[in-house]
Amino acid sequence: MNPATPTVARDRLRIAIQKSGRLAEPARALLASCGLSWRESRDRLFCYGETLPVDLLLVRDDDIPGLIADGVCDLGVVGRNVLLEQDAGRRGDGRASAFREWRALGFGSCRLALAVPEGWEWQGAAQLAGKRIATSYPALLSQWLVAQGVAADVVLLSGSVEIAPRLGQAEAICDLVSSGATLAANQLKPVQTVIESEAVLAGPIGGFDDVRGELADLLLRRLDGALRIRHSKLLMFQARRESMAGLLPLLADAEAPTVTRIDGSDDLALQALCHGTVGWQRLEELKRAGARGLLVLPVEGMLA
Ligand SMILES: Nc1ncnc2c1ncn2[C@@H]1O[C@H](COP(=O)(O)OP(=O)(O)OP(=O)(O)O)[C@@H](O)[C@H]1O
Numbered sequence: 001m002n003p004a005t006p007t008v009a010r011d012r013l014r015i016a017i018q019k020s021g022r023l024a025e026p027a028r029a030l031l032a033s034c035g036l037s038w039r040e041s042r043d044r045l046f047c048y049g050e051t052l053p054v055d056l057l058l059v060r061d062d063d064i065p066g067l068i069a070d071g072v073c074d075l076g077v078v079g080r081n082v083l084l085e086q087d088a089g090r091r092g093d094g095r096a097s098a099f100r101e102w103r104a105l106g107f108g109s110c111r112l113a114l115a116v117p118e119g120w121e122w123q124g125a126a127q128l129a130g131k132r133i134a135t136s137y138p139a140l141l142s143q144w145l146v147a148q149g150v151a152a153d154v155v156l157l158s159g160s161v162e163i164a165p166r167l168g169q170a171e172a173i174c175d176l177v178s179s180g181a182t183l184a185a186n187q188l189k190p191v192q193t194v195i196e197s198e199a200v201l202a203g204p205i206g207g208f209d210d211v212r213g214e215l216a217d218l219l220l221r222r223l224d225g226a227l228r229i230r231h232s233k234l235l236m237f238q239a240r241r242e243s244m245a246g247l248l249p250l251l252a253d254a255e256a257p258t259v260t261r262i263d264g265s266d267d268l269a270l271q272a273l274c275h276g277t278v279g280w281q282r283l284e285e286l287k288r289a290g291a292r293g294l295l296v297l298p299v300e301g302m303l304a
């Protein structure tokens with residue numbers, strides 16, 4: 001293992017993403033929406049950046065924090081659950097933190113939760129004292145147990161954690177929950193959230209002191225724009241000046257709308273970047289409140 005802050009200077013930025021799995025495609029699509037494109041290598045494990053000197057490394061998600069810690073990669077897209085687990089593991093071993101969350105990316109949402117058999121009447125963390133809890137997240141679970149002041153046995157499993165109570169391996173589990181279907185299929189119920197998770201952009205604790213710093217800043221600016229407009233629509237319409245008071249409350253999710261006077265009439269034209277859903281219902285409400293010629297346009301890009 002290298003020291004926590006790698007010092008090898010490089011003139012290209014290297015981003016690790018999941019090779020295959022839940023985060024692989026959305027991570028690639030998000031980076032592509034920031035204007036990055038790549039030439040695929042024959043082994044498909046390294047993609048050479050074409051539009052910008054930003055390369056991709058395709059790996060298992062569990063390896064991403066370590067690759068950042070070792071300076072092999074500069075940034076990575078990984079679940080917060082993985083990042084926090086490995087950080088808690090390092091600190092538990094007396095090592096310093098070597099990576100941190102740079103941005104939350106808004107996909108891959110799930111939570112790390114404690115679950116118990118459906119028949120249990122949950123009365124709180126103290127109920128877990130002396131019990132065995134199966135998990136793939138031993139560091140986060142141990143940290144949570146310490147914070148609760150509860151002593152329990154952590155049983156480490158790398159997958160299929162939900163089956164452990166049925167096999168008599170553990171009384172409770174601590175695993176990722178999204179829809180809750182896997183818990184229900186195994187007669188378990190979630191009782192306590194340990195962390196809320198989503199995909200994040202991870203990077204080193206500090207920044208970069210060579211050209212990678214500028215590349216990372218450029219990427220973050222584009223990423224912030226892409227994240228802001230992801231569900232946004234540009235809404236345009238015209239209305240009588242006196243209708244505005246009734247129309248503006250229907251645009252509460254919009255950034256300061258631009259209102260222009262239409263030459264030679266008392267009508268106004270309005271343009272608003274809406275961050276919430278702009279569906280039929282809202283359009284009909286706007287029409288009832290006096291909006292005419294409503295147009296909804298997709299937003300391709302935004303640079304604040
Ligand atoms: N229902 C879910 N179950 C598990 N993870 C989810 C779920 N929803 C979102 N995620 C997120 O997706 C991440 C990747 O999940 P995936 O199942 O692809 O990982 P994996 O099997 O460990 O992949 P790899 O082969 O890269 O090790 C998880 O770490 C988590 O952050």
Ligand SMILES: O=P(O)(O)OC[C@H]1O[C@H](OP(=O)(O)OP(=O)(O)O)[C@H](O)[C@@H]1O
Nearest residue numbers: 159160175176177178179180181182183
């Ligand atoms: O709440 P749900 O929507 O049911 O999702 C949660 C399940 O999904 C994940 O497993 P995955 O499907 O990745 O299988 P694995 O654990 O064998 O990788 C996770 O480990 C849970 O078992």
Ligand SMILES: [Mg+2]
Nearest residue numbers: 060061062063
């Ligand atoms: Mg993995």
